Amino acid sequence: MDFEIRDRSVIQGRRRLTREREAYLALVGQGVGTAEACKIVGINIRTGRRWRNGRNPTGRERAAAPITATASPSVRGRFLNEDERLHIADRHRERATVRQIAAELGRDPSTISRELRRNAHPVSGDYRPHAAQARAQARRPHPKISKIAASPELRQAVQDGLNLKWSPEQIVRRLRRDFPDRPELHVTHETIYQTLYVQGRGELRRELTKALRTGRAMRRPRRQAQQRTPRMATEMVMISERPAEADDRAVPGHWEGDLIIGKDGRSAIGTLVERHTRYVMLVHLPLGRTADLVRDALIATVAHLPTHLRRSLTWDQGIEMSLHQQFSIATDTPVFFCDPHSPWQRGSNENTNGLLRQYFPKSTDLSAHDSERLDAVAVELNGRPRKTLGWDTPAERFAKLLAETS
Template identity: 75%
Template sequence: MGYEIRADRKPQGRKKLTRERAAYFQLMQQGYSNREACRIVGVNPRTGKVWRNGRHAHKGLPKASPPIHREPSSPGPGRYLCESERIHIADRRREKATIRQIATELGRSPSTISRELRRNAHPDSGDYRPHAAQARADARRPRPKNSKIATQPELHRAIQDGLDRKWSPEQIVRRLHRDFPDRPELHVVHETIYQALYVQGRGELRRELTRALRTGRAMRRPRRQAQQRTPRMAAPMVMISERPAEAADRAVPGHWEGDLIIGKDNRSAIGTLVERATRYVMLVHLPLGRTPDLVRDALIDTIGRLPLHLRRSLTWDQGSEMHLHHEFTLAADIQVYFCDPHSPWQRGSNENTNGLLRQYFPKSTDLSVHSRDHLDTVAAELNGRPRKTLGWDTPAERFARLLTEAS
């Protein structure tokens, strides 16, 4: 036989996790989260919570389990700097030691030392005094703290106004930094706004989450890949690989990306056009459907409003609605290039815009009910949002600048 029968046949019980438990508590002392520490040690996150907090008796497990006292771990840096470490930092700074040297000696990250010197030095002289730094750190640490949004009414109003205009939290805070550079009381990071929204019990913005955020989600989710379209056309296509390099690097304006957003039961649609350099949006009205002839005529009407220097190329996917693309090219004097199959990222600006438009035109709704004036209003609102990629300018500002320079 290939194995040896164990002489002692008594039940051995569950595996003792003494070493794993010791390693878990050591990682927690170093600042790791429960999930990360359990992943490193190799136990379920629930096990870590039971080790730290104990377990109450319940129907499935009538016997309660008290918290397990933390096993002694090897000495090492804790999550926070202690007073002795701050004294060492002050002594070495007087000796002109570099931040990296100090970090190596303390077994800390250089960013920890840099942040400590920046946050806890004397606010006026800039000198680093260890005991005063320890007092500042101790005063800053207690929780809970009042949110900056709750204590600053003007900031509260500015954020609420941005949310009412359907700006994202990052757009709001970047615009505040840009418009009020000398007013730190109006400066927050976008995560502060997200925390105020998701912790609804605090009511700091006094809006339901579904009305405050563009996605209307009650919890964060990773982005999904856009729906891929695969139909190909029989007519000859000019592929994106032949598109001029000036379109790829967005250096020259006038290159557009286009697509359709589809309504309920694939019976209605709205055309979307995005200029690659400025992210300026134009919406194409298709009240009667999305057959190739209707799409062709609507695109000719929309593109025809533009000056010639802003009609350089149009990039589209291989949807059948562009079956008459050659007729559109002749009528509008603009070359159409087609993306590769299953490659929505080749029209990234347009895909992003389609996602933003779903807040105005939800899926599984009839898109033919929207008038031309309503589409223009939605496009104007999108073009009025500050964009990170534009240095927090709005697409309308960039596009107006192009028209002014041309005239």
């Protein structure tokens, strides 16, 4: 600071007073007491109180230059806070215009005008910042009583439904159907969740949360995408970075992969489809679908392919591919991952998985099929003439690629 600390106050003129005033308000804003701040800056304690409480300035203080925006509160919300009201009181008594005060606080002029009109003393018309703050807080709307708390009949109907283990949505839909002409019994399912989970509401018994299908006594919010725990141990390379040659299917060697899941998620079969020829290879997973088992099975399946037919593998973001980097190192095949909820980015693989359900129906134990059975199914699929291949079979197209290699 450029001011000097003095033992006693001496009038220094307009510019000096303004700088001391700014320094005093800054110290008060940092939590320094009024007496201590006045002593540090070198002003009389009555002057400091007058600046802080918004009392009428006298003498040269009335002609002091306006406080700059840097002295205004640095943190503000939707409503005026107490510091801003102190600033308004000071500047208003210095005969500053509404637009000047608004510019200094970064507020709309109508906000300042409305504040001076609504929160001044109702009799004298004087604007006192602390009284204005109290009036504004008292005028704020308070939370209203919820609909369930206000209606014993509605509360009982909701509790009866929960006791029958109905979901909140089932309860509200049934109430609307059974009582279409009684809007006082119509609520949303979110209202029921709020009364169950929000502490201090008390409209419904907390033990009723056990009747919900989740059984949770506390509501668990959904995490944002940036807060979710990464599913992969190493960073994924997304499909947007896949070579452009894979998109038009003109270059062979780009594969799509996925798992088809058996009963209760306890068994699985891996599927690989070559984008250029639609050639299918099935991956045997007799012991499960953990990341290490999937990694080893994929390595064994693609190891016999020529190098130029192992250009890339595109997979969804299933956790079974969390060891994708190890697979890439072992096979020299980069792995690219689809965007979430975008199955069309692996169109050939999705189509093939649908065809495979003819052989491996849903809700069946896929571990019952041995590798010979998987090979036989793959032979049948690769022997089907395909319209997209000019009625050639995937096996014929793939055989030509192998012949060219040899």
